[in-house]
Amino acid sequence: xxxxxxxxxxxxxxxxxxxxxxxxxxxxxxxxxxxxxxxxxxxxxxxxxxxxxxxxxxxxxxxxxxxxxxxxxxxxxxxxxxxxxxxxxxxxxxxxxxxxxxxxxxxxxxxxxxxxxxxxxxxxxxxxxxxxxxxxxxxxxxxxxxxxxxxxxxxxxxxxxxxxxxxxxxxxxxxxxxxxxxxxxxxxxxxxxxxxxxxxxxxxxxxxxxxxxxxxxxxxxxxxxxxxxx
Amino acid sequence: xxxxxxxxxxxxxxxxxxxxxxxxxxxxxxxxxxxxxxxxxxxxxxxxxxxxxxxxxxxxxxxxxxxxxxxxxxxxxxxxxxxxxxxxxxxxxxxxxxxxxxxxxxxxxxxxxxxxxxxxxxxxxxxxxxxxxxxxxxxxxxxxxxxxxxxxxxxxxxxxxxxxxxxxxxxxxxxxxxxxxxxxxxxxxxxxxxxxxxxxxxxxxxxxxxxxxxxxxxxxxxxxxxxxxxxxxxxxxxxxxxxxxxxxxxxxxxxxxxxxxxxxxxxxxxxxxxxxxxxxxxxxxxxxxxxxxxxxxxxxxxxxxxxxxxxxxxxxxxxxxxxxxxxxxxxxxxxxxxxxxxxxxxxxxxxxxxxxxxxxxxx
Numbered sequence: 001x002x003x004x005x006x007x008x009x010x011x012x013x014x015x016x017x018x019x020x021x022x023x024x025x026x027x028x029x030x031x032x033x034x035x036x037x038x039x040x041x042x043x044x045x046x047x048x049x050x051x052x053x054x055x056x057x058x059x060x061x062x063x064x065x066x067x068x069x070x071x072x073x074x075x076x077x078x079x080x081x082x083x084x085x086x087x088x089x090x091x092x093x094x095x096x097x098x099x100x101x102x103x104x105x106x107x108x109x110x111x112x113x114x115x116x117x118x119x120x121x122x123x124x125x126x127x128x129x130x131x132x133x134x135x136x137x138x139x140x141x142x143x144x145x146x147x148x149x150x151x152x153x154x155x156x157x158x159x160x161x162x163x164x165x166x167x168x169x170x171x172x173x174x175x176x177x178x179x180x181x182x183x184x185x186x187x188x189x190x191x192x193x194x195x196x197x198x199x200x201x202x203x204x205x206x207x208x209x210x211x212x213x214x215x216x217x218x219x220x221x222x223x224x225x226x227x228x229x230x
Numbered sequence: 231x232x233x234x235x236x237x238x239x240x241x242x243x244x245x246x247x248x249x250x251x252x253x254x255x256x257x258x259x260x261x262x263x264x265x266x267x268x269x270x271x272x273x274x275x276x277x278x279x280x281x282x283x284x285x286x287x288x289x290x291x292x293x294x295x296x297x298x299x300x301x302x303x304x305x306x307x308x309x310x311x312x313x314x315x316x317x318x319x320x321x322x323x324x325x326x327x328x329x330x331x332x333x334x335x336x337x338x339x340x341x342x343x344x345x346x347x348x349x350x351x352x353x354x355x356x357x358x359x360x361x362x363x364x365x366x367x368x369x370x371x372x373x374x375x376x377x378x379x380x381x382x383x384x385x386x387x388x389x390x391x392x393x394x395x396x397x398x399x400x401x402x403x404x405x406x407x408x409x410x411x412x413x414x415x416x417x418x419x420x421x422x423x424x425x426x427x428x429x430x431x432x433x434x435x436x437x438x439x440x441x442x443x444x445x446x447x448x449x450x451x452x453x454x455x456x457x458x459x460x461x462x463x464x465x466x467x468x469x470x471x472x473x474x475x476x477x478x479x480x481x482x483x484x485x486x487x488x489x490x491x492x493x494x495x496x497x498x499x500x501x502x503x504x505x506x507x508x509x510x511x512x513x514x515x516x517x518x519x520x521x522x523x524x525x526x527x528x529x530x531x532x533x534x535x536x537x538x539x540x541x542x543x544x545x546x547x548x549x550x551x552x553x554x555x556x557x558x559x560x561x562x563x564x565x566x567x568x569x570x571x572x573x574x575x576x577x578x579x580x581x582x583x584x585x586x587x588x589x590x591x592x593x
Binding site: 141 | 275277329
């Protein structure tokens with residue numbers, strides 16, 4: 001395989017960075033929301049559920065546009081974050097990570113929620129009789145037993161962020177070296193004459209990364225399943 | 231130890247309203263399936279919250295609906311061995327055992343892994359995972375895990391219900407050792423008379439969500455009418471005896487008791503040991519004249535203390551044999567033929583083979 005051009009290399013690096021941070025930053029919120037949905041009984045639960053799933057059913061461009069409106073430099077949240085903390089999302093790689101995180105959030109929450117619902121509540125009761133308070137029960141029983149779902153959710157979120165196109169390009173555009181990820185780079189190459197070889201190379205890399213992520217998740221969940229098979 | 235329970239709880243059209251106190255070393259909560267036994271121990275552990283009532287252990291109130299008190303399960307200090315052992319599948323046996331201990335404040339830890347592992351025979355299992363254990367081993371680990379949290383009271387909910395007879399026989403001695411060796415009161419839920427007769431010092435009989443009777447094991451087991459029909463054959467008396475000697479020629483153990491000398495097949499205990507013997511009412515024959523030429527070895531003299539009708543065809547007769555009470559079940563027909571009546575002197579014949587050691591004496 002011929003070596004990558006600097007722009008291509010940048011796109012690969014940036015995509016990995018964006019996907020990693022999208023996954024990592026949304027994980028705590030993903031676990032918290034999954035726990036709320038799996039165990040909580042509160043008013044507005046179905047509303048929260050709908051809200052979390054919205055990015056899955058809305059056109060990605062709509063999600064991107066809403067992000068632009070709220071997190072853009074002059075949007076209400078964006079302006080607040082920029083003025084108070086100096087955090088800027090629009091037209092930065094951080095914005096691409098935010099877009100990826102939002103788009104992958106429903107997939108992450110869904111996977112974690114399903115595995116939390118499958119945790120045997122009787123084991124949690126047993127842990128409580130052994131002196132563990134609710135927080136410790138969650139940390140020592142619920143969380144480890146839903147680990148397969150958490151890992152699956154992380155992989156799904158990572159893969160979604162790697163492949164995110166519509167919301168990303170709407171929110172942070174397609175700036176080489178700053179916000180140009182693998183999908184937007186591929187898109188750019190298909191728009192110029194003679195760009196096919198570059199597009200194909202990036203496509204191959206994209207397939208390879210997705211495949212590796214899938215293999216990694218399979219092997220981890222298999223090991224977990226073997227460890228706690230009943 | 232004193233445990234006082236008074237709860238009133240309705241669920242799914244079922245009304246549980248029980249009130250009792252327990253002081254024994256092993257109090258059995260006995261009753262048919264669905265009588266509400268498990269709900270009682272769940273309420274004691276704090277896993278369910280009754281609508282009304284009060285639960286206290288040694289004067290400390292765990293639950294009081296009037297005062298609005300309800301300690302969460304993790305602050306009650308009550309061990310619980312479940313019917314399904316509920317070992318944590320993601321932890322090793324050693325980690326399972328250490329779980330409760332880790333949450334126990336240092337000053338309250340009085341159970342140590344070494345002695346508990348030895349008491350329950352867990353030494354070989356420590357590095358295994360729960361999935362690699364047999365049903366009996368799982369229950370022993372669950373027992374050890376509960377003990378290592380240093381509880382002040384141990385609840386056991388039919389811990390042997392899912393085990394076959396061989397596994398039960400494997401666990402029973404461990405529970406007896408717990409009862410006799412540790413200073414830890416036990417509340418034991420069961421629907422099996424055989425288990426209760428062997429283990430209990432006290433019995434609370436539950437029927438349809440109410441307390442049908444409560445008292446010392448020896449008294450309750452004589453009351454045929456308290457037992458479910460399919461288990462009446464198991465009713466009988468518990469008699470404390472002392473081992474006198476073992477006769478190797480016939481392989482019999484000679485016992486002494488208030489009722490007189492008795493023989494037990496095989497070797498049981500050492501001379502001087504107290505032993506608790508169960509005599510099933512159905513294995514007792516009553517004779518008005520001194521029997522001769524019988525193969526039965528255990529013949530006691532006594533006086534009929536009370537006669538109750540126990541069913542359409544049968545009588546339940548309590549016979550006082552010099553202070554030891556033996557329960558006999560005979561048909562109404564034989565009762566009439568022999569003219570059995572209160573105050574009549576009789577001979578009580580028990581086939582030696584049916585005298586069964588029912589755990590070491592514990593009073």
